Amino acid sequence: MRARLPAIGVNAALALLAVIAVGPLLWMLSVSFMQPGEAAAFPPPLLPARPTLHNYVELFTRNGVGRYLLNSLALAGGTTLLSLLFNLAAGYAFAKLRFRGRDALFRGLLAALVIPAQVAMMPLFLLMKSLGLVNSYAGVVLPGLASVFGIFLVRQYARSIPDELLEAARIDGAGEVRIFFVIVLPLLKPVIATLSILTFLASWNDFMWPLIVLSNQDYQTLPVALASLSREHVMDNELMMAGAVLTVVPVLALFLALQRHYLQGLMLGGVKG
């Protein structure tokens, strides 16, 4: 009996933490189905008395959320696909191809990791403005096309590719581009999965740069639009919860589906320090 007590304690503590972690998300979901005004009551209701889709309908018909959802999907999807190509090629080159200045360059890239992204934002805005890319998809996607972290992740993984394999292909007369697509990419599948989900989530959740470069509502992403909606609709709790659900559910679902790859990336990235 005495040995049981610590086990109960450990699991109770874990259960409490889980309730704290997931509780607000479940409550957000519940309130999003409540009638307008229903949540502004004391004590706060936990479940909707008469569940309704009214808030979601309202968001799509009156607040143009469909547009923001598409923008977010297009921007996160586009950034992910394009940056994958850039980062894979560079990561592979830093791991397996010899070129002059390679190691010094890589050290320089790693050193750049200490610079907070916000330092670049003022000149970046002026650059985008002079290119006419403020309020455009390109203004958001371009700076995200390559990342030091992505290159680092691919390099770590690509180093395990045996040189003999690449040499054999070269002796057989395969060009470097062919080797990359036919031999290297299939071997990099796990890191491709990891990098895709990390990039998609980071770019979906990104806030400050899209806020700066997308002032026109037509191009805004869900987080940016939700921030401005929530400043206008301070009192409409149910509506805002529905907006939060629409923003969070896609990334949460993606994470649950590809959790293993996501956590692996976190481990690989965690040792970078």
Place this chain on the structure above:
Amino acid sequence: MKRPGAGWSFAAPALIVIGLFFVGPVVAALLLSFTDFDLYALADPHNLRLVGLRNYVDVLQTPLFWQALGNTLYFVGIGVPLSLLVSLGAALLLDSRLARCKPFFRTALFAPVVTTIVAVAVVFRYLFHTRYGLVNYGLGWLGLEPIDWLGDAAWSMPTIILFAVWKNFGYNMIILLAGLQAIPQELHEAARIDGAGSWQRLRHITLPLLAPTLLVVSIITVAGYFQLFAEPYVMTRGGPLQSTTSVLYFMYEEGFKWWNLGRASAIAFLLFVLILAVTSLLLRLSRRWGAA
């Protein structure tokens, strides 16, 4: 047989992007911080003048900058230790042999990390609502008076800290958990045979062996917490009474609300130097402890 240019051509596209959209702008930001770039220069670049260090002097003489700095240090000083403590506690619980359903708990505790900060900030603004929030309802249940969490200058930053800890602890938890799992079981067994209790094993085996991981995690967390922005932007707009205006929030308003891009660049560099100073101090302190 290898063509010598292959490496460069594979690396070049990414390097060009990073050079054009990151390294270049960082250098430009340094230059910009020495100019009086403002709304007039935005309209016509001929209005631009070099002003030397005047932006830095101006910023350092602005009371709001010091308040923003104080707020940010408050957030980092309380938020980082609290967040690390919760992460460590959760990792120890998940690592425990007594814990059941580990994959479920791990996923549940990690879930807040992948959520969108703006969306969950909206949720927390409501959870901490003075009149209708669940948190004040819970306080009332315990017999405590309701607190004006986001409307009271004394409570606004603690509320944002609580939110940030909730949102972020899962990230460090996962990294610390990996560190814990790398500690050989034999060490614990040997200590147990020698009669060491679980508290002694934690102090003399687990924590010393976890120290390198803890150091990495704290440096990443400190650097991240200095970049506080979205939470006050959504939850409090920097208020009440500027009690949640962070350095980055100040920079954003200066740069993109008032269009003083020169001064905003100076603020960004001051923040960068501060982050660098604090993280290298952490690194140096930990080396000294390691040597002792």
